[in-house]
Amino acid sequence: MALVDVRGVSKRFGGLTAVSDVDLTVNAGEVHCLIGPNGAGKSTLFKLIVGLYPPTSGSILFDSTDITTERPFARVQRGMSIKMQAPSVFKELPVRQNIQIALQERLSGAECAAEEERLLTLLNLAEDSGKLAGALSHGQQQWLEIGMALALQPQLLLLDEPTAGMSPEETYKTGELIKSFNAEGMTVLVVEHDMAFVRQVAQRVTVLHLGKIFARGSLEAILEDEKVAEIYLGKTHAH
Numbered sequence: 001m002a003l004v005d006v007r008g009v010s011k012r013f014g015g016l017t018a019v020s021d022v023d024l025t026v027n028a029g030e031v032h033c034l035i036g037p038n039g040a041g042k043s044t045l046f047k048l049i050v051g052l053y054p055p056t057s058g059s060i061l062f063d064s065t066d067i068t069t070e071r072p073f074a075r076v077q078r079g080m081s082i083k084m085q086a087p088s089v090f091k092e093l094p095v096r097q098n099i100q101i102a103l104q105e106r107l108s109g110a111e112c113a114a115e116e117e118r119l120l121t122l123l124n125l126a127e128d129s130g131k132l133a134g135a136l137s138h139g140q141q142q143w144l145e146i147g148m149a150l151a152l153q154p155q156l157l158l159l160d161e162p163t164a165g166m167s168p169e170e171t172y173k174t175g176e177l178i179k180s181f182n183a184e185g186m187t188v189l190v191v192e193h194d195m196a197f198v199r200q201v202a203q204r205v206t207v208l209h210l211g212k213i214f215a216r217g218s219l220e221a222i223l224e225d226e227k228v229a230e231i232y233l234g235k236t237h238a239h
């Protein structure tokens with residue numbers, strides 16, 4: 001069943017068409033990776049899905065409801081949560097308090113405390129929970145932000161380049177983290193450049209190029225597609 005159904009969506013910025021007549025379905029329960037060269041329109045498509053931009057044309061359905069004109073906050077209430085490209089944790093506050101702030105929307109008292117511990121452990125941040133978020137490594141800050149997105153217990157989690165700037169070890173751990181909450185039923189749409197990571201997590205892959213869907217399917221099928229290799233994988237297909 002499609003949890004997200006993007007139908008014929010376009011987004012123009014003046015004379016530039018960043019996203020052009022895109023159809024995309026994300027099935028409930030899958031990890032779906034969106035790949036493509038710089039400027040392909042991936043972040044714009046994410047912003048269209050979460051409502052940060054209105055589309056120029058087309059429609060977006062979430063759980064079979066047309067949400068094209070809904071505000072971002074209403075989409076969050078429906079069960080969407082996003083982690084944008086740059087980490088935006090509260091750097092001057094302790095790690096634990098960052099998680100608490102994110103949980104406050106939904107939980108209080110003992111329930112909040114229990115969920116706080118569960119998330120800190122899941123994120124490998126329990127030992128550093130008293131540190132200021134700004135003192136964490138870049139990778140840990142990304143995990144903290146993923147945790148803040150998870151605190152909303154979304155049905156759909158959108159992650160825009162969650163491993164940017166991470167070491168290979170941190171990247172691998174991030175993949176395992178995503179797989180663990182996907183195993184609990186969360187649907188994940190993730191933009192990534194790192195092919196080893198895509199191989200680790202993706203059940204389906206969509207390639208975007210110049211704002212259009214260029215290919216879709218399993219990673220294996222996509223890697224065999226010479227046109228895809230030409231536009232994109234030739235540069236980054238290192239594994």
Ligand SMILES: Nc1ncnc2c1ncn2[C@@H]1O[C@H](COP(=O)(O)OP(=O)(O)OP(=O)(O)O)[C@@H](O)[C@H]1O
Pocket residue numbers: 013016017018036037038039040041042043044045
């Ligand atoms: N707010 C905006 N105003 C004008 N042009 C924009 C805006 N946002 C994106 N663009 C343009 O739209 C195109 C797609 O950009 P987008 O950031 O969606 O690509 P991307 O695939 O996410 O790239 P990257 O991998 O570098 O993050 C680019 O040409 C970009 O310059």
